[in-house]
Amino acid sequence: MSNELLGIGMTSQRSRNRLVDRLREMGIASEIVLETIRNTPRHIFVDEALATRAYDNTALPIGHNQTISQPYIVARMIEALLEGKVPATVLEIGTGCGYQTAILARLVNKVYTLERIDALLNRARDNFIRLGYTNIRTKHTDGNLGWPEYSPFEGIIVSAAPNEIPEKLLEQLAPGGRLVIPVGRSGEQELLTIVREERGFSEKRLDWVSFVPMLEGLG
Ligand code: SAH
Numbered sequence: 686m687s688n689e690l691l692g693i694g695m696t697s698q699r700s701r702n703r704l705v706d707r708l709r710e711m712g713i714a715s716e717i718v719l720e721t722i723r724n725t726p727r728h729i730f731v732d733e734a735l736a737t738r739a740y741d742n743t744a745l746p747i748g749h750n751q752t753i754s755q756p757y758i759v760a761r762m763i764e765a766l767l768e769g770k771v772p773a774t775v776l777e778i779g780t781g782c783g784y785q786t787a788i789l790a791r792l793v794n795k796v797y798t799l800e801r802i803d804a805l806l807n808r809a810r811d812n813f814i815r816l817g818y819t820n821i822r823t824k825h826t827d828g829n830l831g832w833p834e835y836s837p838f839e840g841i842i843v844s845a846a847p848n849e850i851p852e853k854l855l856e857q858l859a860p861g862g863r864l865v866i867p868v869g870r871s872g873e874q875e876l877l878t879i880v881r882e883e884r885g886f887s888e889k890r891l892d893w894v895s896f897v898p899m900l901e902g903l904g
Contacts, residue, residue: 687867689729689753690726690816691726691727691810692726692728694737696726696728696736696737696739696740699742699869701722701723701727701740701782702723703740704722704741704756704825705711705719705722705723705741707742707757707799707807708722708756708757709744711742711757712768713728713757713760713761713764714764714790714877715760715763715767715776716769716894717792718760718764718788718792720761720768721763721788721791721792722756722760722788723758723786724786724791725784725791726816727739727753727756728740728782729812729815729816730747730749730753730782730783730784730787730812731739731745731747731753731780731782732747733903735763735780737772740755740756740800742755742756743755744758747781747782747805748804748805749755749802749805751897752781752801752895752897753781753782753783753784753803754781754784754844754896755806759784759785759788759874760892761875761891761892762785762812762842762865763785763788763789763792763842765863765865765876765878765891766840766842766865766871766878767806768863768878769793769863771792771793772838772839772840772862772863772891773794773795773839774793774794774795774835774838774839774840775789775793775795775796775797775803775838775839775841775842775846776797776799776831776832776835776836776838776840776841776842776854776857777789777796777797777798777799777841777842777843778798778799778828778831778841778842778844778845778854779797779798779799779800779828779844779845779897779899780799780805780806780809780844781800781805781809781825781844782796782805782808782809782812783810783812783813783815785797785823785844786809786813786821786844787812787813787816787818787821787826789842790820790821792819794820794838795820795822796820796821796822797820797822797824797832797835797838798821798822798823799823799824799825799826799827799828799831799832800823800824800825800826800828801825801826801827801828801900801903801904802903802904803825803903803904804851806823806825809823810823817897821846822835825903826903827832827845827901827902828843828851828899829847829851829853829854829899829901830853830855831853831856831857832852832857832873833857835903836856836857837858837859837860837862838857838858838862839857839859839861839863840863840864840865840866841854841857841858841862841863841864841865841866842866843864843865843866843867843899844879844896845867845896845898845899845900846866846867846868846869846870846871846874846894846896846897846898847898847899848868848870848879849868850866850879851899852855852863854866854868855881855886858879858881859881860881860883861880861881861882862880862881863878863881864865864878864879864880864881865877865878865879865891866876866879866881867894867896871895871898872895874894874895874896875890875891875892875894876890876891876893876894877889877890877891878891
């Protein structure tokens with residue numbers, strides 16, 4: 686790996702190890718998730734001016750009024766998505782700068798990711814190429830629609846909060862598949878895991894959370 690990807694000083698392996706220790710203290714137990722966070726260079730996904738804060742456990746601005754999610758939340762959601770069995774195919778809504786996508790792509794066979802803001806998606810695509818990912822497919826679209834052509838998905842993970850679970854996402858979930866999604870208005874959002882059972886869906890509440898709203902149409 687090049688020195689730039691490995692990081693130096695505040696973006697070094699030591700900073701990443703500290704972040705992983707913190708996530709473990711906060712209750713993340715999945716070793717495979719912690720290991721993947723340890724090995725994924727988050728500083729590549731934020732502006733150079735913010736790189737020294739890349740391994741803080743906080744959300745950071747990525748422009749267009751959006752943020753890169755807090756590492757704890759990324760870890761918590763992926764841990765919930767992988768519970769039971771690792772899904773082969775995952776649909777992600779809200780690519781943003783692509784940090785969570787990159788982590789998913791190290792854990793599952795194929796990631797399909799949707800983003801409504803073209804400029805962010807282009808930046809994410811550049812990041813994927815730079816880091817050498819070949820198992821990520823991207824699309825500029827409203828994530829409320831899902832991606833019917835590649836459905837059903839064994840896992841769906843949503844990085845922005847709708848007021849209600851989009852019907853299309855439930856439809857595109859494979860039998861036994863899991864959907865991890867924050868739902869609700871600002872200030873009262875809950876992170877949910879929905880599992881497609883033989884008949885209908887089961888629902889589990891994970892945490893109170895704070896996500897940007899899931900908007901309609903293109904940005
Ligand atoms: N997964 C990102 C989080 C980005 S923030 C990370 O790793 O940090 C959430 C993203 O969801 C924003 O980029 C926002 O533009 C996007 N978003 C909001 N509503 C959307 C919609 N309806 N369809 C697709 N993307 C949406």
